[in-house]
Amino acid sequence: MRDERSLFEELCLPHLDAAYNLARWIVARDHDAQDVVQEAYMRALKGFKGFRGADARAWLLTIVRNTAYTCARKYSHVSNMIPFDEALHSTPADESVPESFYEERKRQLDDALNRLPAEFREVLVLYEIEGWSYKQMASALNLPAGTVMSRLSRARRRLRQELAGVQEANVQNEL
Amino acid sequence: MNCEEASHYLEAFLDHELGAKEHLEVEEHLKSCPACRSVAQESQEFRSFFAAAAPRYEAPPELRARILAAIGPLPPKQTFLSFLSAHRPMAYGAAVIVLSLILALTFVLPDKAKELCSLAVTVHAQSLADNHLVDVSSDDQRVIRPWFAAKLEFSPPLINLPAPGYSLIGARVNVLRNDPVAVCVYEHKQEIVTLFCWPASIRPVLERAYLIEGYHVYTWSSSKCNYILVSKSSGPSLDQFVDSFRDRVDMFGNQLPSTTY
Numbered sequence: 329m330r331d332e333r334s335l336f337e338e339l340c341l342p343h344l345d346a347a348y349n350l351a352r353w354i355v356a357r358d359h360d361a362q363d364v365v366q367e368a369y370m371r372a373l374k375g376f377k378g379f380r381g382a383d384a385r386a387w388l389l390t391i392v393r394n395t396a397y398t399c400a401r402k403y404s405h406v407s408n409m410i411p412f413d414e415a416l417h418s419t420p421a422d423e424s425v426p427e428s429f430y431e432e433r434k435r436q437l438d439d440a441l442n443r444l445p446a447e448f449r450e451v452l453v454l455y456e457i458e459g460w461s462y463k464q465m466a467s468a469l470n471l472p473a474g475t476v477m478s479r480l481s482r483a484r485r486r487l488r489q490e491l492a493g494v495q496e497a498n499v500q501n502e503l
Numbered sequence: 504m505n506c507e508e509a510s511h512y513l514e515a516f517l518d519h520e521l522g523a524k525e526h527l528e529v530e531e532h533l534k535s536c537p538a539c540r541s542v543a544q545e546s547q548e549f550r551s552f553f554a555a556a557a558p559r560y561e562a563p564p565e566l567r568a569r570i571l572a573a574i575g576p577l578p579p580k581q582t583f584l585s586f587l588s589a590h591r592p593m594a595y596g597a598a599v600i601v602l603s604l605i606l607a608l609t610f611v612l613p614d615k616a617k618e619l620c621s622l623a624v625t626v627h628a629q630s631l632a633d634n635h636l637v638d639v640s641s642d643d644q645r646v647i648r649p650w651f652a653a654k655l656e657f658s659p660p661l662i663n664l665p666a667p668g669y670s671l672i673g674a675r676v677n678v679l680r681n682d683p684v685a686v687c688v689y690e691h692k693q694e695i696v697t698l699f700c701w702p703a704s705i706r707p708v709l710e711r712a713y714l715i716e717g718y719h720v721y722t723w724s725s726s727k728c729n730y731i732l733v734s735k736s737s738g739p740s741l742d743q744f745v746d747s748f749r750d751r752v753d754m755f756g757n758q759l760p761s762t763t764y
Contacts, residue, residue, distance in 0.1 A: 348562035481514035
């Protein structure tokens with residue numbers, strides 16, 4: 329019992345940053361992401377007896393992902409997890425510190441990501457940051473491989489459209 | 504392939520996730536179609552930007568404490584003596600098994616492992632002598648991953664920059680004692696460092712460090728793969744290399760990656 333519990337900590341705690349990053353990408357709010365990760369670790373501990381796989385990180389992240397969705401259903405007031413948070417979406421009022429072009433684009437990227445459906449953010453973070461293959465995503469998300477391919481492709485396209493929209497709006501504001 | 508189909512497959516093509524047939528067809532189409540080529544170019548540019556700018560969130564420090572508190576304290580340690588007296592017959596059996604295991608691990612495995620390491624050193628030295636370091640020359644795992652996938656039944660973890668100063672220059676496949684192994688070649692201060700990797704199911708190795716023919720050799724296993732690292736020099740940066748692999752590997756275990764579609 330003790331060994332199993334130590335093993336759990338040894339295998340799962342090192343992936344805390346990855347777990348938080350994934351949750352934060354999917355639910356898009358810091359506080360909710362923390363709740364999701366805590367709940368996911370509780371579930372992982374309960375299910376740990378059944379874990380005989382080799383890849384604790386992928387196993388844990390799949391639990392985080394599933395927990396993010398069930399939590400979102402529980403708090404249905406955040407509906408489809410596309411929060412519209414004034415602080416997140418308004419441009420900063422204090423313009424005294426000029427942003428570099430890159431910083432500005434980076435912030436626009438954050439905003440654009442927040443406007444995407446959670447399903448799109450999910451495939452983006454799993455592919456681009458966690459480095460999962462289409463096949464791994466298909467199995468963890470329980471989707472056909474072809475759906476993973478088209479979802480990721482649509483996510484990228486939509487993200488680029490969102491970003492292009494922001495830039496267009498900026499140009500129009502300046503005119 | 505027409506533009507519509509090419510556009511459908513374009514992102515998967517750039518991800519190196521298409522099967523060989525579709526991959527070639529998209530490639531052919533891009534050669535002949537400037538419009539799609541420019542879309543592909545834009546997508547590539549966006550990918551570079553996204554890879555650099557996508558947010559990476561770190562867990563707030565209090566989260567770790569919250570989780571440790573939520574999963575509760577470790578159950579108390581049962582003392583060894585109380586365990587023994589409760590399970591005496593089992594304990595004798597277990598003692599015999601443990602003792603034989605220790606003997607086996609001490610006297611048998613390390614010798615085998617050292618033999619394997621000597622082999623790795625020979626292969627490393629040979630690759631330097633022949634100046635045949637890599638078969639695929641790239642530091643991009645999206646190039647190396649499919650290359651390995653075509654040659655091996657497992658997919659080794661790939662890390663471009665395992666520690667400061669170590670850059671991946673490419674990969675090749677060697678055979679060590681009849682088993683094909685993935686070889687990643689790194690350069691560090693103009694020295695070549697070779698990393699051999701094969702599935703842990705074939706021939707597990709123990710964590711050891713050797714000095715063989717003037718080379719520093721490290722062996723270790725992760726859950727999915729065994730590793731042998733051969734380097735002329737050693738030091739904290741090499742330790743960091745090993746630690747980094749230990750921490751970051753296994754996203755690309757041997758189930759991966761499928762290139763069929």
